[in-house]
Amino acid sequence: MAIGTPVLQAIDQTLETKRRPPSQWLYEWVSTVDHKKIGLMYIVYALVFLAIAGFEAELMRIQLAVPNNHFISPQVFNRLFTMHGTTMVFFAGMPILFGFGNYLVPLMIGARDMAFPRLNAFSFWISAFGGILLYFSYLGGDGLYGAGSAPDVGWFAYAPLTARVFSPGHSTDYWTLSILLSGVGTTGTALNIMTTTICMRCKGMKLSRMPLFVWLMAVTSFLVFLTISPLTAAQIMLTIDRYLGAHFFDTQAGGSAVLWMHFFWIFGHPEVYILVLPAFGFASEIIPVFSRKAIFGYPAMVAASVSIGFISLSVWAHHMFTVGMGPAGNTFFVFSTMVISVPTGIKIFNWLATLWGGKIIYKVPMMFCIAFLFQFLIAGLTGIMLAAAPFNWQLSASYFVIAHFHYVLVGAIVTALFGAFYYWYPKVTGRLMSETLGKWHFWLFIIGFHLTFDFMHIPGLLGMPRRIYTYEAGRGWDGWNLIVGVGAVLQGAGIVFFLYNLVRSYYRGEIAGHDPWDAWTLEWATPSPPPSYNFAVEPTISSRRPLWDLKHPEDPDENYE
Amino acid sequence: MMQTTSTIPIREQAETPWVLPYRGKVGMACLILAESAIFLIFVVAYIYYIGRSLSGPLPAQVLELPILGTICLLSSSVTVHFAVGALRKNNVQGFTLWLAGTVLLGAMFLMTTAREWYHLIHDVGLTIRTNLFGTTFYSLVGLHATHVVIGLIMLTISLALALSGRVKEEHAERLEVLSLYWHFVDGVWVVVFLVVYVLGR
Numbered sequence: 001m002a003i004g005t006p007v008l009q010a011i012d013q014t015l016e017t018k019r020r021p022p023s024q025w026l027y028e029w030v031s032t033v034d035h036k037k038i039g040l041m042y043i044v045y046a047l048v049f050l051a052i053a054g055f056e057a058e059l060m061r062i063q064l065a066v067p068n069n070h071f072i073s074p075q076v077f078n079r080l081f082t083m084h085g086t087t088m089v090f091f092a093g094m095p096i097l098f099g100f101g102n103y104l105v106p107l108m109i110g111a112r113d114m115a116f117p118r119l120n121a122f123s124f125w126i127s128a129f130g131g132i133l134l135y136f137s138y139l140g141g142d143g144l145y146g147a148g149s150a151p152d153v154g155w156f157a158y159a160p161l162t163a164r165v166f167s168p169g170h171s172t173d174y175w176t177l178s179i180l181l182s183g184v185g186t187t188g189t190a191l192n193i194m195t196t197t198i199c200m201r202c203k204g205m206k207l208s209r210m211p212l213f214v215w216l217m218a219v220t221s222f223l224v225f226l227t228i229s230p231l232t233a234a235q236i237m238l239t240i241d242r243y244l245g246a247h248f249f250d251t252q253a254g255g256s257a258v259l260w261m262h263f264f265w266i267f268g269h270p271e272v273y274i275l276v277l278p279a280f281g282f283a284s285e286i287i288p289v290f291s292r293k294a295i296f297g298y299p300a301m302v303a304a305s306v307s308i309g310f311i312s313l314s315v316w317a318h319h320m321f322t323v324g325m326g327p328a329g330n331t332f333f334v335f336s337t338m339v340i341s342v343p344t345g346i347k348i349f350n351w352l353a354t355l356w357g358g359k360i361i362y363k364v365p366m367m368f369c370i371a372f373l374f375q376f377l378i379a380g381l382t383g384i385m386l387a388a389a390p391f392n393w394q395l396s397a398s399y400f401v402i403a404h405f406h407y408v409l410v411g412a413i414v415t416a417l418f419g420a421f422y423y424w425y426p427k428v429t430g431r432l433m434s435e436t437l438g439k440w441h442f443w444l445f446i447i448g449f450h451l452t453f454d455f456m457h458i459p460g461l462l463g464m465p466r467r468i469y470t471y472e473a474g475r476g477w478d479g480w481n482l483i484v485g486v487g488a489v490l491q492g493a494g495i496v497f498f499l500y501n502l503v504r505s506y507y508r509g510e511i512a513g514h515d516p517w518d519a520w521t522l523e524w525a526t527p528s529p530p531p532s533y534n535f536a537v538e539p540t541i542s543s544r545r546p547l548w549d550l551k552h553p554e555d556p557d558e559n560y561e
Numbered sequence: 562m563m564q565t566t567s568t569i570p571i572r573e574q575a576e577t578p579w580v581l582p583y584r585g586k587v588g589m590a591c592l593i594l595a596e597s598a599i600f601l602i603f604v605v606a607y608i609y610y611i612g613r614s615l616s617g618p619l620p621a622q623v624l625e626l627p628i629l630g631t632i633c634l635l636s637s638s639v640t641v642h643f644a645v646g647a648l649r650k651n652n653v654q655g656f657t658l659w660l661a662g663t664v665l666l667g668a669m670f671l672m673t674t675a676r677e678w679y680h681l682i683h684d685v686g687l688t689i690r691t692n693l694f695g696t697t698f699y700s701l702v703g704l705h706a707t708h709v710v711i712g713l714i715m716l717t718i719s720l721a722l723a724l725s726g727r728v729k730e731e732h733a734e735r736l737e738v739l740s741l742y743w744h745f746v747d748g749v750w751v752v753v754f755l756v757v758y759v760l761g762r
Contacts, residue, residue: 115584191591199584204572225591229598236599237606237700246689246696248606254615254693263602525569540572550570 033117034532035102038124040428042099045128046092051495052135053087056080058492061452065485067473077469078152083134085155086175089271090182091131093413097278098189100420101217103428105193107523107530108211110202110539115195119188127185130178137174151175154467156268157238159249159260164242173242176235183232190224193217202522204541208302209561211521211544212295213281215302219309220277223270226313231267234260258323265316272408273312277305279416280347283369286423287351289519290366291358294545294557297350304343304350311340321392330389337387344380348373363517364438368419371446375411382407382457397467400460406453410491418445418498425502426516430528431509437501445494451487455480520545585738593745596708600749603704604756607697611761614692620761623685630673631754634709637666638747641716641740651730657723663743664720667713674706698757705753708746715739 029037060080063071072080106114114120137150151171153161162172197218201210237248238260247253249260288295295301317325317333325333351373360366382404386392395401418441425433459477471477515524524547526534543549543557611620644659678699681687689699719736722728728736 116588187595191588191595194591195584195588198587199581201581203579221591225595226598229595230602233599233602236704237603240689240696240700244689246700247693248696248700254610254613255696256609259606259609263606266602522570535569537569537571539569541570542572546570550568 033113033121035106035114035117035120036428036530036534038120039099039101039103041128042095042102042124045131046096046099047499049087049131050092050096051499053084053092054492054495056084056087058488060084061485061488063469064471064481066482067471067475067478069470072469074469075152078154078467079150081467082151082154082175086134086151086179087131088409089155089275090179091127091134093275093409094182094186095127095131096417097220097275098186098193100282100417100424101193101220101278102189104424104523105196105214105217106200107427107526107534108214108521109197109200109205110522110535110541111196111200112533112535112538114192115199116192120192123185123188123192125185126188127182130181130185133181134174134178137171137178140170140174156261156264158264159238159255159257160251162238162242162260163250173239176238176242180232180235180239183228183235186224186228187232190221190228194221194225197221202535202539202541208299209541209544212284212298212301212305213278216277216281216284216305219305220274223274223277223309223312227267227270227274230263234263234267237263258320261320261323262317265319266313269316269319270312272405273308275413276408277308279372279413280305282416282420282423283351283372285521286365286369286419287354289423289517290361290363290369291355292361293354293358294548295350296353296356297346298544300346301350304346307343308340311336311343315340318387318392321389322396334387334389338384341380341384348377348380363422364433364435364442365419365423365517367439367442368415368422371442372412372416372419375407375415375449379404379407379411395460397465398460399464399466400457402466403453403456403460406456410449411453415446415449418442421498421502423517424523425505426509426512427523427526427528427530429506429509430512431505432512432516433501433505433509437497437504441494441497441501443494444490444497448487448490448492448494451490452484453487455483455487459484515547518551520548522546525550583734585735586741589738589741593741596745597749600704600752603697603701604752607701607756607761610693610697614694616692618685618687618691618694620694620698620757623681623687624758624762625677626758627673627677627754630670630677631750633666633673634670634747634750637663637670638744640666641743645733645737645740648728648730648736649733653723653726653728653730656728656736657720660716660720660723664713664716667709667716667743671706671709671713674702698761701753701757705746705749708749712739712743712746716743 029041032038059072060077063069063077102114102120106112134151139149149171151157151174153167153172153175157172157175160166197210197214237246240246241248241250247255249255249257251257284295284301314336315333317329318337321330321333382400386395386401386404422433422438425431459480462476462480464471464475464477512528514526514528517524522539522541523530525539539546541549543561545557549556549558640659640662644656644663647653647655647659687695687698689695716739719728719739
């Protein structure tokens with residue numbers, strides 16, 4: 001049984017009262033190596049890009065809302081979908097999840113900082129410059145050759161479209177280099193998180209006692225090593241092709257365009273898991289706390305996470321069924337894609353079993369997690385449909401695919417992410433986010449989400465291809481696209497409520513105290529916001545729920561684990 | 562249940578000694594994993610394009626086995642191992658000598674690569690633009706050579722620090738991390754050698 005040590009009052013101040021001049025404040029943030037500040041910078045930076053890329057999506061939905069629309073030109077439309085996809089994946093999705101990882105992993109394992117604090121700062125700044133470089137292409141992309149002012153090759157940039165001949169100017173180079181920089185930063189952060197998880201755990205924090213979020217960040221980091229690196233390699237090859245005249249993806253000289261597809265999707269599919277595994281981690285932390293029960297089947301959850309990590313490395317070519325891989329290749333990738341739904345299903349059943357019989361508290365974080373469960377299930381089911389090669393041949397590159405992967409990215413990842421914001425905001429700022437504004441955010445966003453992405457499946461089934469900038473009337477797509485557009489506006493409104501809530505609660509939110517949710521993991525043992533070195537004394541734990549043991553010395557968890 | 566002051570769970574009596582691996586080694590292992598994936602993609606591209614060049618020159622016509630370079634690089638792995646071993650026994654002089662040997666052998670390897678490239682570019686006229694063989698050969702061997710250069714820079718810095726008397730026994734663990742990187746660069750060379758000079762010819 002653990003004994004509690006009260007933290008000295010002096011460092012347990014919930015809110016800082018000192019005011020400093022802006023220059024000092026700026027210097028402190030730019031030069032910081034503190035994992036919490038770096039995590040916050042990741043999150044704020046990613047929110048900015050989330051807003052930009054979301055705005056790009058809104059523009060595309062306005063263009064497509066009615067047939068024969070001329071709101072934006074085809075050229076601008078190409079740039080918009082390229083920038084939207086690239087930004088969301090590399091400069092919104094990954095930084096925001098790594099931001100949470102950066103902030104929470106050391107706190108959750110009872111460490112005072114990451115294993116390599118300076119590498120951490122380096123990784124953040126290099127990723128940040130990648131995003132700035134990508135958007136600088138709007139200014140600098142014209143280059144000497146006078147073509148293009150932003151990348152327009154699509155987020156997966158198929159060869160040979162990216163060759164010098166077909167993409168003159170520098171816009172494609174901005175795309176390549178910004179992704180290279182982001183890749184370096186991501187690998188550095190993943191290395192840091194993995195090393196922190198292995199080497200910095202507090203006494204008693206065995207691997208079998210780590211919070212599930214930490215486990216999932218570790219699996220994510222492992223995937224980053226094996227999948228971001230192929231992307232980096234492919235981008236190096238593309239740069240060599242474009243600048244030194246090599247022939248990796250030059251079909252005129254015997255190079256292979258399909259090889260690029262393989263290299264890209266070896267990264268591209270596990271990337272989905274890099275994004276979704278941290279979201280699983282959020283759900284695995286929030287659902288037990290708001291069900292007032294320990295997570296159901298902890299060992300099965302860990303095993304499922306690790307096996308998802310491994311299996312996800314062998315599914316990439318299901319993006320390429322229409323390339324013509326032959327029956328053996330198709331069968332393998334159909335099989336491996338369907339197999340990955342087994343560990344995923346295990347996770348869904350475990351979350352449901354955690355809810356079962358619990359005293360569920362419907363606060364905003366929990367509402368988002370329940371929406372996550374429901375939406376992730378549907379996303380998985382359309383995934384199984386698309387995994388069947390014959391079905392895929394009909395619907396590849398249609399809006400059905402777009403609807404499916406946005407169901408995963410928005411319906412599962414972004415939804416769980418919002419839950420995480422409401423859940424950990426009091427730890428980060430010391431104040432709770434407003435429940436009323438949060439409910440407005442929840443309902444606007446969820447209704448908008450379902451209007452957009454439920455109905456987007458239908459024009460896909462009716463044959464509407466992705467990446468068209470407009471379409472004729474009378475194909476049966478008109479009304480559906482209007483509904484999709486209305487949903488996009490509602491989602492945007494929900495996000496506005498969310499951003500307002502973030503800012504307002506920082507100044508006006510209810511004071512949270514160190515543990516507003518009566519939670520059980522170590523981050524709630526620190527003051528809110530946590531002091532520079534997190535823990536005044538090094539914690540010792542003896543179960544998966546150290547704060548439960550502290551609050552209930554008569555019935556500690558270690559008796560049951 | 563809100564408390565005003567936070568409490569951190571601690572336990573006075575330690576159950577078992579709590580020893581975790583050295584972070585430098587784990588970090589280097591992660592880096593090696595990521596780098597291996599980069600090399601794997603270049604190796605796959607090399608193997609995929611063997612025999613697909615639309616024009617000459619072909620590997621069998623122009624490539625010679627880099628025996629001397631291979632011997633130098635592989636033996637530098639042995640010397641760096643002895644260097645770390647010497648430092649662990651607090652033999653700073655031995656460490657400096659073995660490290661100097663490592664730097665020398667690494668530099669000799671780079672010299673052989675430079676001579677090979679000079680021969681191919683200047684005499685044979687094979688560049689990265691010539692054909693798929695040139696594209697994949699220069700990028701794979703060049704990627705490896707870049708890693709050798711990075712390793713050499715770090716080894717040279719260590720040597721300079723050792724000569725100025727700043728390396729002590731307590732730094733042995735850090736230098737072991739560096740030696741892990743150097744062993745990795747050597748291991749990659751074995752793969753590159755087999756793929757480019759044996760399989761590719």
